[in-house]
Amino acid sequence: MRITVNGKLRELICDPLQPLLYLLREELDVTGPKAGCQQGSCGTCTVLVDGEPRRSCLLPSVLADGTEVTTIEGLGDAARLDTLQAAFHHYYGAQCGFCTPGMIMAAHALLERNPSPTRSEIQTALGGHICRCTGYVKILDAIEAVVRGETFDESDRTPHPDPAEHEVAMKGAPA
Amino acid sequence: MKSVGARLPRYDGLGHVVGQTMFVDDYRVPDGNLWARALRSPSHSARIVRLDTRKAAELPGVHAIVTHRDVPKNVYGHLEALGVPADEPLLAEDEVRYKGQPIAVVAADSEAAAQAAVEAMELELEEREPLFDIRKSFDPDAPQIHHWGNWYPYFGGPDEGPDRRKVRKGDIDKAFADADTIVQGVYRPGAIEHCPTETQVSLVVPEASGRLVIHSCTQAMYFSMGVVAAHLDLPLNKLKFVGGTVGGGFGGKVDSAAETLSALLALKTEQAVKWRWTRDEEFLASSTRAPWHIEIADAVTSDGWILGRKTLTLHDSGAYARFSPYGLTKHAFHHSGAYTIPNIHFDGYVVFSNRVPTTAMRGFGVTSVSFAVETHMTRIATVLGIDPYELRLKNANRLGDTTPNGVRLPDPSTVATIQAVAGAAGVELAPEYAAMTSEPRSGPLLPPHLEAQQQNGSSPNG
Numbered sequence: 107m108r109i110t111v112n113g114k115l116r117e118l119i120c121d122p123l124q125p126l127l128y129l130l131r132e133e134l135d136v137t138g139p140k141a142g143c144q145q146g147s148c149g150t151c152t153v154l155v156d157g158e159p160r161r162s163c164l165l166p167s168v169l170a171d172g173t174e175v176t177t178i179e180g181l182g183d184a185a186r187l188d189t190l191q192a193a194f195h196h197y198y199g200a201q202c203g204f205c206t207p208g209m210i211m212a213a214h215a216l217l218e219r220n221p222s223p224t225r226s227e228i229q230t231a232l233g234g235h236i237c238r239c240t241g242y243v244k245i246l247d248a249i250e251a252v253v254r255g256e257t258f259d260e261s262d263r264t265p266h267p268d269p270a271e272h273e274v275a276m277k278g279a280p281a
Numbered sequence: 282m283k284s285v286g287a288r289l290p291r292y293d294g295l296g297h298v299v300g301q302t303m304f305v306d307d308y309r310v311p312d313g314n315l316w317a318r319a320l321r322s323p324s325h326s327a328r329i330v331r332l333d334t335r336k337a338a339e340l341p342g343v344h345a346i347v348t349h350r351d352v353p354k355n356v357y358g359h360l361e362a363l364g365v366p367a368d369e370p371l372l373a374e375d376e377v378r379y380k381g382q383p384i385a386v387v388a389a390d391s392e393a394a395a396q397a398a399v400e401a402m403e404l405e406l407e408e409r410e411p412l413f414d415i416r417k418s419f420d421p422d423a424p425q426i427h428h429w430g431n432w433y434p435y436f437g438g439p440d441e442g443p444d445r446r447k448v449r450k451g452d453i454d455k456a457f458a459d460a461d462t463i464v465q466g467v468y469r470p471g472a473i474e475h476c477p478t479e480t481q482v483s484l485v486v487p488e489a490s491g492r493l494v495i496h497s498c499t500q501a502m503y504f505s506m507g508v509v510a511a512h513l514d515l516p517l518n519k520l521k522f523v524g525g526t527v528g529g530g531f532g533g534k535v536d537s538a539a540e541t542l543s544a545l546l547a548l549k550t551e552q553a554v555k556w557r558w559t560r561d562e563e564f565l566a567s568s569t570r571a572p573w574h575i576e577i578a579d580a581v582t583s584d585g586w587i588l589g590r591k592t593l594t595l596h597d598s599g600a601y602a603r604f605s606p607y608g609l610t611k612h613a614f615h616h617s618g619a620y621t622i623p624n625i626h627f628d629g630y631v632v633f634s635n636r637v638p639t640t641a642m643r644g645f646g647v648t649s650v651s652f653a654v655e656t657h658m659t660r661i662a663t664v665l666g667i668d669p670y671e672l673r674l675k676n677a678n679r680l681g682d683t684t685p686n687g688v689r690l691p692d693p694s695t696v697a698t699i700q701a702v703a704g705a706a707g708v709e710l711a712p713e714y715a716a717m718t719s720e721p722r723s724g725p726l727l728p729p730h731l732e733a734q735q736q737n738g739s740s741p742n743g
Contacts, residue, residue, distance in 0.1 A: 142560075145560065183299055238478050
């Protein structure tokens with residue numbers, strides 16, 4: 107089969123019924139999409155197939171033949187974050203990080219379709235995505251910030267303090 | 282203190298949003314790795330009559346099969362360092378005590394080959410009657426779950442029998458004799474599967490020196506290292522743990538799950554071995570939050586003072602002890618909630634059942650009793666016809682009050698917290714309750730039944 111993954115054309119022979127997730131992870135070493143529930147219920151494996159969000163753990167590879175697949179790795183990297191990635195980082199939309207790639211891909215597909223969704227529309231679009239750390243509010247905040255057109259300047263962050271700089275006696279701490 | 286209140290970037294945030302964070306299953310070994318799968322008990326309780334892995338071992342792609350005979354120290358106990366005997370086999374020996382308990386593991390060229398080997402193993406069981414309702418564990422004719430009996434027998438603190446965690450404070454009989462009303466309640470919070478999005482997984486890569494590099498999703502690196510070292514009888518310098526990146530744990534990745542058997546298979550095959558649990562296995566065999574049975578009886582006065590509390594707790598430990606005695610101990614410390622109760626009688630048992638062993642989950646042992654206590658407080662308020670906020674504020678821990686264990690609280694925050702909850706809920710408190718602080722009791726807030734305990738506390742540092 108021929109499949110374009112994050113802009114790169116790949117030709118390979120594979121089991122046509124093997125889920126796309128395993129083709130990506132095990133054969134192409136694209137490990138951004140995660141195996142969560144492994145039965146299409148949690149959304150951690152979400153990738154874009156010709157721009158549409160798909161649960162790659164349920165999608166037989168043969169159905170991705172000839173398509174363009176975009177995973178989290180295809181959006182941006184640490185030096186050049188995509189706006190959604192920057193928003194998730196800025197608004198603490200990731201806790202353990204395992205659901206994050208799927209969340210961002212689903213949000214990306216939503217904003218392509220509808221650039222100004224309401225909070226309720228965002229909730230509906232991400233309804234099938236489970237964040238077991240339960241960080242949903244921050245995830246919704248991050249996506250809403252993108253909808254508002256916010257840009258993310260990291261200079262308002264306090265850098266990690268130098269522990270040697272301040273010595274503050276803790277109340278009640280043993281001397 | 283510059284960090285307090287500051288917006289600090291997460292040290293791992295960038296990796297998460299660009300998909301570069303390396304979870305255990307994301308690691309790749311240059312020459313590839315073998316894949317592990319487990320034969321798990323299909324029965325809740327049974328004697329193992331026969332296990333034959335010979336046919337499975339001959340299947341194509343199978344590199345090794347291990348059973349309990351291959352484990353240097355098969356039986357281990359999480360509390361061995363405290364002098365408690367070991368009780369849990371890494372691989373079942375002559376009996377199985379919960380459904381999903383591992384009996385044998387195989388390493389093969391692919392997960393499919395490993396699974397085929399598991400299915401080719403011949404297992405013959407003699408089923409026994411299982412026990413799931415811990416209220417029946419004390420019946421004379423109850424099935425015997427554990428070789429220690431149906432409850433954990435190694436407490437034995439000062440003034441305490443071995444069979445239960447006891448807390449005694451004040452004069453409980455006088456409290457009940459003086460009460461206007463006794464308010465009773467039974468609370469049974471159920472088991473919860475942590476259900477992390479990342480299932481249990483490990484990757485073990487042997488180095489040329491013989492050291493094992495163990496990629497682990499554990500929440501407790503050094504503890505897991507000790508568990509692997511103990512079972513495999515290896516010095517710690519033969520193990521290199523790589524971890525700290527956990528795809529959700531919530532307490533469910535404290536007890537070691539996959540590392541030890543992956544390590545054993547890696548030693549046996551001299552190849553890298555990865556074991557990733559399926560979602561089915563995660564639900565079947567990973568530990569859960571415990572179900573609890575909590576009975577509370579409070580001696581109360583008509584004007585809303587709690588004179589005394591009697592509590593009986595049964596903590597369902599599942600088939601083995603693991604950390605449950607520790608969870609129950611925390612439960613015991615917290616069983617008066619955020620309130621001062623001068624007379625206490627607490628008995629707690631860690632009870633065995635044919636459930637999967639239970640473990641920590643977000644407030645080990647404490648969430649269960651907090652649920653019970655807060656529900657009970659509202660019940661008392663309802664029975665007495667008193668405002669539930671006022672009942673809580675009146676009995677709230679203040680400076681000078683002591684815990685069930687007699688520890689004097691240096692900085693109790695109950696009053697301020699309840700006032701904030703009332704504010705957030707839009708409840709207007711009566712002026713004397715809105716003005717309340719955590720300052721030491723006096724006047725009407727220091728009734729005679731609280732006077733003695735004000736003199737008897739010990740400091741939190743002993």
